[in-house]
Amino acid sequence: MAYTEEELKKELETKEYEYGFYTDIESDTFPIGLSEEIVVAISKKKEEPEWMTQWRLDAYRSWLEMEEPEWANVHYTKPDFQAISYYSAPNKKPKYDSIDEVDPELLDTFKRLGISLDEQKMLAGVAVDIVMDSVSVATTFKKTLGEKGIIFCSISEAIREHPELVKKYIGSVVPQKDNYYAALNSAVFSDGSFCYIPKGVRCPMELSTYFRINQAGTGQFERTLVIADEGSYVSYLEGCTAPSRDENQLHAAVVELVALDHAEIKYSTVQNWFPGDKQGKGGVYNFVTKRGICENHAKISWTQVETGSAVTWKYPSCVLKGDHSIGEFYSIAVTNNFQQADTGTKMIHLGKNTRSTIISKGISAGKSQNSYRGLVQVGARAENARNFSQCDSLLMGDQCGAHTFPYIEVKNKTAQIEHEATTSKIGEDQIFYCNQRGIPTEKAIALIVNGFSKEVLNKLPMEFAVEAQKLLEISLEGSVG
Amino acid sequence: MLEIKNLHASVDNKEILKGINLVVKPGEVHAIMGPNGAGKSTLASVVAGKDEFEVTKGEVLLDGQDLADDAPEERAHKGIFLSFQYPVEIPGVTVTNFMKTAINESRKARGQEDMPANEMLKMIKEKAELLEIDRKFLSRSLNEGFSGGEKKRNEIFQMAMLEPKVAILDETDSGLDIDALRIVAAGVNKLRSKDNAVVVITHYQRLLDYIVPDFVHVLYDGKIVKSGDASLALELEEKGYDWIKQETAL
Numbered sequence: 033m034a035y036t037e038e039e040l041k042k043e044l045e046t047k048e049y050e051y052g053f054y055t056d057i058e059s060d061t062f063p064i065g066l067s068e069e070i071v072v073a074i075s076k077k078k079e080e081p082e083w084m085t086q087w088r089l090d091a092y093r094s095w096l097e098m099e100e101p102e103w104a105n106v107h108y109t110k111p112d113f114q115a116i117s118y119y120s121a122p123n124k125k126p127k128y129d130s131i132d133e134v135d136p137e138l139l140d141t142f143k144r145l146g147i148s149l150d151e152q153k154m155l156a157g158v159a160v161d162i163v164m165d166s167v168s169v170a171t172t173f174k175k176t177l178g179e180k181g182i183i184f185c186s187i188s189e190a191i192r193e194h195p196e197l198v199k200k201y202i203g204s205v206v207p208q209k210d211n212y213y214a215a216l217n218s219a220v221f222s223d224g225s226f227c228y229i230p231k232g233v234r235c236p237m238e239l240s241t242y243f244r245i246n247q248a249g250t251g252q253f254e255r256t257l258v259i260a261d262e263g264s265y266v267s268y269l270e271g272c273t274a275p276s277r278d279e280n281q282l283h284a285a286v287v288e289l290v291a292l293d294h295a296e297i298k299y300s301t302v303q304n305w306f307p308g309d310k311q312g313k314g315g316v317y318n319f320v321t322k323r324g325i326c327e328n329h330a331k332i333s334w335t336q337v338e339t340g341s342a343v344t345w346k347y348p349s350c351v352l353k354g355d356h357s358i359g360e361f362y363s364i365a366v367t368n369n370f371q372q373a374d375t376g377t378k379m380i381h382l383g384k385n386t387r388s389t390i391i392s393k394g395i396s397a398g399k400s401q402n403s404y405r406g407l408v409q410v411g412a413r414a415e416n417a418r419n420f421s422q423c424d425s426l427l428m429g430d431q432c433g434a435h436t437f438p439y440i441e442v443k444n445k446t447a448q449i450e451h452e453a454t455t456s457k458i459g460e461d462q463i464f465y466c467n468q469r470g471i472p473t474e475k476a477i478a479l480i481v482n483g484f485s486k487e488v489l490n491k492l493p494m495e496f497a498v499e500a501q502k503l504l505e506i507s508l509e510g511s512v513g
Numbered sequence: 514m515l516e517i518k519n520l521h522a523s524v525d526n527k528e529i530l531k532g533i534n535l536v537v538k539p540g541e542v543h544a545i546m547g548p549n550g551a552g553k554s555t556l557a558s559v560v561a562g563k564d565e566f567e568v569t570k571g572e573v574l575l576d577g578q579d580l581a582d583d584a585p586e587e588r589a590h591k592g593i594f595l596s597f598q599y600p601v602e603i604p605g606v607t608v609t610n611f612m613k614t615a616i617n618e619s620r621k622a623r624g625q626e627d628m629p630a631n632e633m634l635k636m637i638k639e640k641a642e643l644l645e646i647d648r649k650f651l652s653r654s655l656n657e658g659f660s661g662g663e664k665k666r667n668e669i670f671q672m673a674m675l676e677p678k679v680a681i682l683d684e685t686d687s688g689l690d691i692d693a694l695r696i697v698a699a700g701v702n703k704l705r706s707k708d709n710a711v712v713v714i715t716h717y718q719r720l721l722d723y724i725v726p727d728f729v730h731v732l733y734d735g736k737i738v739k740s741g742d743a744s745l746a747l748e749l750e751e752k753g754y755d756w757i758k759q760e761t762a763l
Contacts, residue, residue: 456604460565465601467585468561468594469615469671470622479614483605483654 062119068092071219074119078188078222081195091208091218098212104374105403105435108317108343111282118220118253176236182266183228184239187255190226197228201259205288205325205351213284214321217253221286224255229264229295238493240269254285260295260330267298269496281306281316283341289324289332293354296331297324300492301348302500304507305340312370312399315342322346328354328383335491337500338365338375339507347405349378352386352414359388362488364500366507367400367432376406376437381417381447390421393485396432397508403435410447417447425455426484428477428508456484478505514539514576514710515560515679521570522559529555531735532571537679540707544721544746545714547732548754553714554598556732557683561595562588575679589615590622592678596668596685603655608667609637611655612674619675640673644700662693669700680704681712686720698723718750733757 062070071092075085100110177184183194191198208218229235260266270287283305291297299322308315318341324332334348350359361377379388388408396402402425410417425434436453458480466476481504482489489497515537522530529552537543547553559566560573562585573580580588603611617627628636641648646666656664665685672680682701686694701724705711713724721729721743729745730737733754738761739745749757 459601462601462603464563464585465597465603466615468589468597469611469675470586470589470619471615472584472586472618475614475618479606479611480603483603486605 062117064117065114066092066116066118066220070118074220074222077119078191080188080191083195083199084191087203087208088219091215092220094209095212095215095219098209098215100212104345104405105401105437106343106345106372106374108372111317113216116282119222180233180236181230182233182235183226185226187221187224187226187257190257194226194228197259198226198257201288201290202255202257203288205290205323206286206321211321213319214286217255217284217286217321221253221255224257224285226256227258227266227268229260229266231261232263233261234264235266238267238269238496240271252281252283252285254283254287256285256287257290258288258297258299259290260292260297262292263294264292265296267300267493269300269302269493271302271304271496271499283316283318283320285320285322287320287322287348289322291324291326291330291332291357293328293330295327296333298333298335298493299324299348300496301334301336301338302492302496302503303336303338303340303344304503306342307340307367307369307371308342310369310398312342315371316340317342318344318346320346322348323351323378324349324359325351326354326357326359326383326386329356330354331358331360333360333362333491334377335362335488336364336375337488337492337503338363338373339503341373342371344371344373344375346375347377349380350388351380351382352388352417353382354386355383356385357383358386360491361388361390361392361406362491363391364393364395364485364488364504365402365404366395366504367397367402368507369398369400371398371400373401374403374405376404378407378409379419381408381410381414381419384413384415384417386414386417388417388419390419390423391487392421392423393488394423394425394434395428395481395484395504395508396425396434397428399431401433401435403437405437405439407439407441408449409440410442410444410449412443414444415446417444419447419449421449421451423451423453424484425453426481427455427457477508481505481508515712516574516577517556517560517571518574519571520556520559520568520573522555522566522568524555524566528569529566529735530559533732533735533737535730535737537710537712539678539710540705541728542705542711542713542724542726544724544726544729545712545732545737546716546718546729546746546749548758549716551732552735553716553732554683557595557681557712557714560588560681561585561593586618587622589675589677590619594672594675594677594680596665596672596680596682598684598687600656600659600664600668602657602659604657606655608651608653608655608670612637612671615671616674636674640670643703644670644673645696646670661688662690662696665689665693665697666700669697669704673700673704677709679710679712681714683714684716685713686715686717694720695723718746721746731757733761 071088072085075088206214209215227239258268289297289299305316305318326332332350338344348361352359359379365373365375367373376392377390390406392404394402394404404423408419423436427434434455438451440449462480463473463476482501489500492500517533517535520530520533533556545553555566562583575591613633620628685697726743729741729743731739738757
């Protein structure tokens, strides 16, 4: 049977989340609710020094004074912050030296997700620091990294082992009071990753962290801090999947990147959290603050492939503080069914001769809403700042929406800003053309979507690009026939 | 090879094809001519399986097999190829990648493994040389920013790659200048063999100077009203379609 747009729409609507399962691992979970006592208890549980506890309490007190933002183009039931448990860790505390020691059920979960912790990955040169419900359960390649002086560990460990670095940089890019969710994260973050690359060192492998949300009703508050010292280079990969849950799960992470003079950080994300079922029920709320600061001649590239979450609210940003610094943002955001995404970036040009590039690809299907929101700001002293932005939207069917909200604020007349935007639709004609060449509809959609997303997919590290491509297919295809 | 029996098809309950009969044997070239709105492109789409059209009566057979229940991709796998009048653009997908996907999907349907990369590259090189196509062209996005001539050459290149049993060329000459027309026609002629057949749909006689048909059929108001050899095309060119209209009115 041939294929009509009507069927295509139906099919997209009926695509189910493929990774909906739940791992039954005993967890050490705090009672629900949030108070100063809980904040202190988290800090104590993590064996943190007094200054850290105080830092969290400051954040908590600021948060109490703040209001939840409402400006994003998303609609959802606000989370009840007293109905969330703020700490949950897998019970088997000690870290594992070898994979054999890891809970087999956990390994099975990873297998079903297609995440391989095995030698293939190691041979591929990936050190994996897995965050399973807030506590790192496996760290590999530490030794190789250690020889180069690279620190790659959980943030809790960094607070204990490298307090001077953490104290200096935590909150330096995203202050505690930056926004409502950043303040909440600062108060209650339970774990996350820390990475430090010493001066002049080129990190020999892609650093990779898989985040998981697993405990029903547990909000996850990850904190990531990456510091690239002068002249260093690191490529950091973050990938996420989550089991299917009925109630909404809140995720409010904070990621801070510090690129010192002549340093370069590539930060790539593939995000595939449960988007809710096809009625729009359930799904993860993803309210994330990601920001990097570039000193002189430094460069930060954000690349993201966002396919999951019920509501996404995320703007990986670059503060181009140093002269000649470079910020890049490459994004693919896919929304299907009732998903809502409001995502984009901020490029803040402060230094002279700073450059930024924004390539955003939004793909909307079903009844979803996909918004690009971006700010390009050029400060008074940023002579010769340049920006190029390109925002393309691809629509499938006639019940979804694509929106573009570009904000441009320029205070220096030497600036050059370019903005391009396009909107297109996967048409019946394109599908029929592919069909006539022997390509079934499912494959045709994947082909068209991959073509549309190519500029961004090309920016991902090779093996991540393959995963991302697979994810795009999973998110948008139905099983034909 | 291709047999069309008493084919009736309609769109939005309006009947366009009103009983087409056509037999195409291996090695033959058939031309279907007719005025605008006669149903030429509809016939091509119906044979390819576009489901915008409803077949209300009759059948389309390929090697004796009824295609009624086959989706467009299944018909393609069986050897039906349609060169589109207006080929669509697919940004970001190179000609090479598109062909690789198409060929491997056909192989998959036949229970074969993917074509090995070196074999694929060799085939692409050979076919590109045969049709005098610049290799650079193959790494461009499919039809994006292509000129009219490039689009049609690309269609013929795809035909060369997919090696269909029956190729239907829908108004391949439209939008081409005389040089482009000559190149495209030469390509088609190189691909002709005793095992395949070509159905050329055209409004004008000029393409038939280069692709010489064995049979010419005149389609008018959803029916084939006249059939003959290549000389019929010349007669049509001379007398115009009004001649046919008058004849059928009688």
